[in-house]
Amino acid sequence: MSNKYDVIVIGSGPAGYVAAIRCAQLGLKTACIEKWKDKDGKGVNGGTCLNVGCIPSKALLDSSHRYEDAHKGFASHGIKAPNVEIDVPSMIARKDKIVKQMSGGITGLFQANKVTSLYGTGKLLAGRKVQYVALDGKEEVLEAENVILASGSIPVNIPVAPADGDVIVDSTGALEFQAVPERLGVIGAGVIGLELGSVWGRLGSKVVCLEAMDSFLAMMDQQIATEAKKILVKQGLDIRLSCRVTGTEVVEAKGKKEVIVTYTDKDGNEAKETFDKLIVCVGRRPFTDGLLSEDSGVKLDERGSIYVNDLCSTSAPGVWAVGDVVRGPMLAHKGSEEGVMVAERIAGQKTVMNYDIIPNVIYTHPEIASVGKTEEQLKADGEAYEVGTFPFLAIGRAVAADCAEGMVKMIAHADTDRVLGCHIVGPNAADLVQQVAIAMEFGATSEDIGMTVFGHPTFSEAVKEAALAVHGHAIHMPNRKKRK
Template identity: 45%
Template sequence: MARVQEKGTEADVKKPSATTPGLHEEFDVTVIGAGPGGYICAVRAAQLGLKVLCVDKRKEAGGTCLNVGCIPSKALLHATERLVEARDLFPRMGIQCGEVKADLAAMMANKDRIVSETVKGVAFLFKKYQVTFRTGHASIKSPDCIVLDGEEVRTKRIVIATGSAPATLGGIEIDEKQIVTSTGALKLPHVPRHLIIVGAGVIGLELGSVWRRLGADVTIVEFADHIAPGFDRDMSKQLARSLQKLGINFRLNTKVTQVDKRADGLTVRVSPSDATGAEGEEALSCDTLLVATGRRPVTEGLGLEALDIKRDQRGHIIIDENFNTSCPGIYAIGDVVPGPMLAHKAEEEGYALANHLAGHPHHIRRDLIPGVIYTHPEVAMVGATEESLKAQNATYRVGTYPFMANGRARANCDTEGSVKILTCERTDTLLGIHIIGPSAGELIAEPALAMNFGASAEDIALSCHAHPTLSEAVKEAALAAFDRPLNL
């Protein structure tokens, strides 16, 4: 193991040997899982001079996110948004391009190309930083030994980064053809006539948007009384109106009780959720059903029971502030530990843990992990929702600003949505920022940075924002939170 000073720079760390080590050698760190958390942890640890092994069941690194999640879904979201833009918006902008139609096979091929190029980028990083990557099933024999497809591998520390898998509904068998998870919904060979989606969370809303733009009738069944659970209620109401205008039908306060396969499709039986007190069952017909009821941590087959590694009621591995599990020498990050199941959260944890293992300081504000829904309009948030502040009896102020009043949004013909900023009434400290509108996922970076440094709404308002930009809407909402906006 390379010697690492408690305080120093990468230049102070002895670099690993140029020879790729074999599995008969002892590793400083073994990372099980090569998703966003695992591969970032492996790369950062190698940058800091540690000898690293990364193991994954997939042949290619990148995990769910790069292979069958974030990247392919965003490729389809972007393509279908451009389809609608060319068909509906170009004529208004004075651009004539004739009939616009989708070529689903070509669209899927482009998505697959993007995925391939992205996962190759991870392989390049592993090679560049001399991370040993192996494909196979790994289980943990002891804190200093894993078993990889029957072969024992010695290691000084182990990181569990095995991610998550789609949660399923009891009694409903997933075949990834008629009844699909997000994995199957990303590779349907044809546009469904009627797609029913169970769950109005991020996955259901995004993939519902994709297939609706491509021509499918889309019905989203949600157990709760609103869509986008966990996001500020004002944002979810605005998003629901927008998606309804797109043509998505919502069945709220509704649960799925049974799914029957027919020769020509599926019969989905639904009834009012228990919270409504209503009764009655209804049969809905569709040709494809997407189960998007969330995700569950993947920990089976690792040998956690024998090591007495503690988990919570939802199956997440319990860790402390330094990512230690209840078994010394074994750490966990990403979707297998409590917190939002987000790729960027896993990346931050992977980076922080690698620094910790190499003796470097690390820090994460787990309460300031941004959340984004990549629909159109996008929804993004960081910090507290107004509902959570009310539940805490907090005293706060609200500043809002619509994109309709933003010059760049008008120039782009994309004015739907608004910015909402919540601040402490006494100190003006930022408590939460919520954006629905164009490029919300990009715009949320400034508020996230501001909140990480304890900034106030006035700090954002007094920072010069280029004109004309969408970011001026954030500045104006900040002005509204502590004084009054200038352009409203």
């Protein structure tokens, strides 16, 4: 094996493996180092997202939704299924099979693009050298013209709820339950907490989400967040805001373990809840442990992220960093696009990335999705804007599919009519908001979207109607504004 490359990528998550493939496509001799191992101790690509994040969680979300639909939703369609049961080990096995298939897909892509896949750890040394330690312990120093750091992130641990891998788990452990816990506690009502809480709530758990913040989904448009909370509470999630966990105690009761959680409620009073399982979902932090030598020249910012400029270049010449390990939202697609940008910059192209138009999705059911500015952000910026909203209740396709909860909110500039943001809670929200993201990339106005022909009957008609509603022109609901 040669120890000299044009590019060495450390990490093969969505940011790293995409960067490696694009580098190879551009004719650069590329190696990608990945430390992740499967249950058999074999090296696998894909990082957190593929192995214990985006993909496995969506597999379980889909399985649990199908179960809930069969259990509660079939009757209205005239379908009788009185003895629906869930086989949790089979559900987990399906998830594992999907992960293996997708990881194998990356391996195949690496082979097709002639990316050298190295399993083990990588540490950046001075002068763009990388200390590579293989899974078998063999150590070697590699050299590269450019190094891309894509080491990702890991769950944040909190001292008051130390994970034991059994009763108290992080997001990874929550993907491995072999039975449905009767009482499930979730610390954190953010993206991960809501998704994992939804999985087990649909399967029968009584779920309590304890959120320290006093607002629900603070990063989302608050009109959409309020609507989403109403829907999720109706589904059975017990979401408690302004609740700060102060302690946990694992005890034996009736021959099994349970955890007593102590917390301060919204009124400042001490309260306790007992759960069979507790998931800690209080966020993620950049993973830089063992990644950088002291003389590597790479600097960290005050949050522990690798410091980069707008083009993802670090403070060390020829060293780049992308994905969760750098500033910005910890989103797989954001990391992938940064990987493409860096690969193309290394190859001499002038690629830049538009950080203003990055979709954000929460995969509950219904989904919650957004792109662009929220109304709160625009108010804070003092920007003049107009808003149009439209409920799925007035969309024929949504009513026919029993998916009529939620709404689309479109925000456009008051003077130019250029679309500034779109926020959705409802069926297929992730895919619908992407339509608006494309429009925003081309500088579309709400009038442009309103004048576009949308298929009927489709869920996406709600996007068109919300765009029309910006100026009081919605067709299928009464308008609040006087039509011009």
